[in-house]
Amino acid sequence: MRLSILLLVLAALVAPSPAAAQAPPDEVSSTLRVINEVRAAHGVAPVSLDARLSLAARRHSRDMVARRYFGHVSPGGGQLRTRVARTGWTRRRPVWSLGEDLGWGTGTLATPEAIVTAWMNSPAHRRILLKREFRVIGIGVAGGTPFTPDGLTVTADFGSGMD
Numbered sequence: 001m002r003l004s005i006l007l008l009v010l011a012a013l014v015a016p017s018p019a020a021a022q023a024p025p026d027e028v029s030s031t032l033r034v035i036n037e038v039r040a041a042h043g044v045a046p047v048s049l050d051a052r053l054s055l056a057a058r059r060h061s062r063d064m065v066a067r068r069y070f071g072h073v074s075p076g077g078g079q080l081r082t083r084v085a086r087t088g089w090t091r092r093r094p095v096w097s098l099g100e101d102l103g104w105g106t107g108t109l110a111t112p113e114a115i116v117t118a119w120m121n122s123p124a125h126r127r128i129l130l131k132r133e134f135r136v137i138g139i140g141v142a143g144g145t146p147f148t149p150d151g152l153t154v155t156a157d158f159g160s161g162m163d
Contacts, residue, residue: 027141028054031112031154035129035137038116044130050159052087053138057155059083061142064102065153070146072100084157099128099158106151115154134158 028049036046060083064070073079080100081090090096103115103125119125128134138157145151 027112027152027154028139031116031139031141031156032137034112034116035156038120039130042130044132045135047134047137047158050089050136050138052089053084053136053157053159054140055087055138056080056083056089057138057140057157058142059140060102060157061140061153061155064104064146064155065142065144068146070102070104070153072102080157084159089159097133097160099131099134101125101128101156101158102154103156104145104147104151104153106145106148110151112154115152119156128158129156131158133160135160 032047032049039046060074063074067075069075080098084090084098101119103118105111105114105118108114109118116129119129136159138155138159140155140157142153143151145153
């Protein structure tokens with residue numbers, strides 16, 4: 001009985017909050033639109049949304065909110081390549097590369113425009129966002145941030161190596 005109660009309490013602590021469990025579809029499409037507008041403004045071809053990369057990105061955003069960390073490597077050591085491989089995305093691609101941009105914001109900074117602007121103002125994030133070989137993207141948006149229940153956490157997983 002005590003073990004059951006302990007397991008229920010632990011499950012409640014690590015489960016994503018209801019806000020984190022839902023990825024607002026308009027936030028995903030808005031983020032894709034803003035990314036492609038920025039790419040076009042810099043003479044770079046648009047990226048198209050990929051379901052498997054989106055699954056990896058969505059899971060990562062939710063995990064960061066639920067477990068209250070912010071980083072490309074999870075507390076258990078999971079990395080981008082591992083997260084994407086779990087979706088099967090790399091299986092049919094003999095040659096591929098990946099890149100990842102992460103962001104979170106609250107208030108007026110919790111919009112796709114603000115998050116993409118922050119990426120463009122960071123040389124490392126900008127390089128990934130404007131990399132010509134990236135043709136597909138997965139976008140994961142979770143309600144809340146690793147630090148507060150308000151706002152948004154966004155993961156953008158970029159990939160090359162088309163099917």
